[in-house]
Amino acid sequence: xxxxxxxxxxxxxxxxxxxxxxxxxxxxxxxxxxxxxxxxxxxxxxxxxxxxxxxxxxxxxxxxxxxxxxxxxxxxxxxxxxxxxxxxxxxxxxxxxxxxxxxxxxxxxxxxxxxxxxxxxxxxxxxxxxxxxxxxxxxxxxxxxxxxxxxxxxxxxxxxxxxxxxxxxxxxxxxxxxxxxxxxxxxxxxxxxxxxxxxxxxxxxxxxxxxxxxxxxxxxxxxxxxxxxxxxxxxxxxxxxxxxxxxxxx
Amino acid sequence: xxxxxxxxxxxxxxxxxxxxxxxxxxxxxxxxxxxxxxxxxxxxxxxxxxxxxxxxxxxxxxxxxxxxxxxxxxxxxxxxxxxxxxxxxxxxxxxxxxxxxxxxxxxxxxxxxxxxxxxxxxxxxxxxxxxxxxxxxxxxxxxxxxxxxxxxxxxxxxxxxxxxxxxxxxxxxxxxxxxxxxxxxxxxxxxxxxxxxxxxxxxxxxxxxxxxxxxxxxxxxxxxxxxxxxxxxxxxxxxxxxxxxxxxxx
Numbered sequence: 001x002x003x004x005x006x007x008x009x010x011x012x013x014x015x016x017x018x019x020x021x022x023x024x025x026x027x028x029x030x031x032x033x034x035x036x037x038x039x040x041x042x043x044x045x046x047x048x049x050x051x052x053x054x055x056x057x058x059x060x061x062x063x064x065x066x067x068x069x070x071x072x073x074x075x076x077x078x079x080x081x082x083x084x085x086x087x088x089x090x091x092x093x094x095x096x097x098x099x100x101x102x103x104x105x106x107x108x109x110x111x112x113x114x115x116x117x118x119x120x121x122x123x124x125x126x127x128x129x130x131x132x133x134x135x136x137x138x139x140x141x142x143x144x145x146x147x148x149x150x151x152x153x154x155x156x157x158x159x160x161x162x163x164x165x166x167x168x169x170x171x172x173x174x175x176x177x178x179x180x181x182x183x184x185x186x187x188x189x190x191x192x193x194x195x196x197x198x199x200x201x202x203x204x205x206x207x208x209x210x211x212x213x214x215x216x217x218x219x220x221x222x223x224x225x226x227x228x229x230x231x232x233x234x235x236x237x238x239x240x241x242x243x244x245x246x247x248x249x250x
Numbered sequence: 251x252x253x254x255x256x257x258x259x260x261x262x263x264x265x266x267x268x269x270x271x272x273x274x275x276x277x278x279x280x281x282x283x284x285x286x287x288x289x290x291x292x293x294x295x296x297x298x299x300x301x302x303x304x305x306x307x308x309x310x311x312x313x314x315x316x317x318x319x320x321x322x323x324x325x326x327x328x329x330x331x332x333x334x335x336x337x338x339x340x341x342x343x344x345x346x347x348x349x350x351x352x353x354x355x356x357x358x359x360x361x362x363x364x365x366x367x368x369x370x371x372x373x374x375x376x377x378x379x380x381x382x383x384x385x386x387x388x389x390x391x392x393x394x395x396x397x398x399x400x401x402x403x404x405x406x407x408x409x410x411x412x413x414x415x416x417x418x419x420x421x422x423x424x425x426x427x428x429x430x431x432x433x434x435x436x437x438x439x440x441x442x443x444x445x446x447x448x449x450x451x452x453x454x455x456x457x458x459x460x461x462x463x464x465x466x467x468x469x470x471x472x473x474x475x476x477x478x479x480x481x482x483x484x485x486x487x488x489x490x491x492x493x494x495x496x497x498x499x500x
Contacts, residue, residue, distance in 0.1 A: 013297075017416065018416075025417065033264070046321070047263075071296070072297060166267065167435060169267065191416045
């Protein structure tokens with residue numbers, strides 16, 4: 001089986017935003033679907049891991065788009081792993097539109113957790129470590145790697161506080177990785193101004209959030225970017241859940 | 251061209267809820283996509299209407315599910331119009347899973363609006379009224395029609411109030427029909443209790459809501475159902491946007 005795989009999608013108009021462009025969160029969902037199809041076909045998808053009481057969790061993600069798919073555009077997501085270590089897997093995506101128009105790239109780091117302890121698990125223990133056969137160490141991605149997203153927490157402003165709701169939680173019983181992106185986009189000032197294009201989105205996931213927690217979004221705009229720290233509040237204690245940078249310029 | 255059409259989908263695990271079932275809102279999105287594909291292939295989809303400064307708007311919707319698609323299940327949505335009048339179109343859906351397992355049915359009423367005046371437009375004026383050729387007057391749907399959703403507004407409780415955010419708005423520049431369902435599910439008490447299955451969802455759309463409005467969710471549980479009225483607040487004035495009934499029993 002090939003190391004990389006390509007999946008086809010359509011930018012459904014009702015999943016496009018008021019500017020007529022596919023939303024980053026919708027694109028993120030498609031990317032996660034492509035990653036799961038790719039893993040499932042190679043024996044280490046969500047279902048195979050679930051049977052061993054494990055799950056993939058997204059640790060870091062960066063998406064850089066030159067062109068967003070337009071309404072009804074048939075687009076393609078190619079995904080592959082560059083490298084797999086015991087604790088982390090490095091997965092990339094290339095997104096192309098009709099007539100091979102380059103839309104953008106994305107890159108990520110994944111960990112595996114034990115579903116009972118919620119602690120990191122050894123990736124090589126799944127399926128006799130066959131996952132290593134699918135790593136393509138010569139195939140990187142032409143954008144900056146997904147960083148830890150360093151944010152100076154001075155002068156951040158509390159922009160929104162909200163209860164976590166049913167629709168935020170996914171089958172892994174925690175707030176869905178992509179739902180955080182949807183929430184952060186909702187508090188990003190540039191999204192309302194609509195004067196500039198979002199060029200790069202970078203997210204670092206620190207802690208899981210659960211149904212009974214609350215989320216606080218602290219953010220500030222600095223030049224051509226918006227920084228946001230999402231804190232989960234459980235039993236009155238604040239803990240960092242997600243850090244996110246949205247750049248309007250590369 | 252056939253009057254009905256069938257489209258294939260997959261219940262992606264990360265679009266499933268904490269119970270491992272496809273969310274009603276995700277299913278609703280797929281149904282709307284199927285409706286739009288069906289319309290587009292017959293010359294009256296979103297794009298064709300947009301060129302004439304018109305758009306379809308959902309007026310009433312009912313979904314009745316016996317079995318929700320399970321994670322990774324390949325499922326099929328068949329859609330057709332039973333009847334088309336000048337002001338309204340009656341569209342149905344049948345949802346089946348693998349091995350022809352019946353999942354459920356849905357039914358709806360659509361109006362067409364002029365995008366400038368936001369007022370109702372004459373459906374027969376689109377494409378010389380060819381839409382009538384695709385109505386299948388002998389093919390109904392074996393569930394109760396989508397009603398106007400009558401709700402006794404006495405004793406409703408204010409359950410949530412929220413600003414409308416970027417992710418609520420779709421390409422038609424109003425709150426997306428399915429996003430209301432996501433919000434109503436989030437305030438439905440049974441969703442948190444998780445003791446009963448949602449069997450029927452019924453929604454009536456009264457007024458469009460826009461980016462600068464707020465939404466207030468008033469609801470109450472009455473026996474085996476949850477009733478919710480969504481009010482849009484614009485310039486301090488409350489106006490009914492949506493009425494919704496969620497039944498736990500048929």
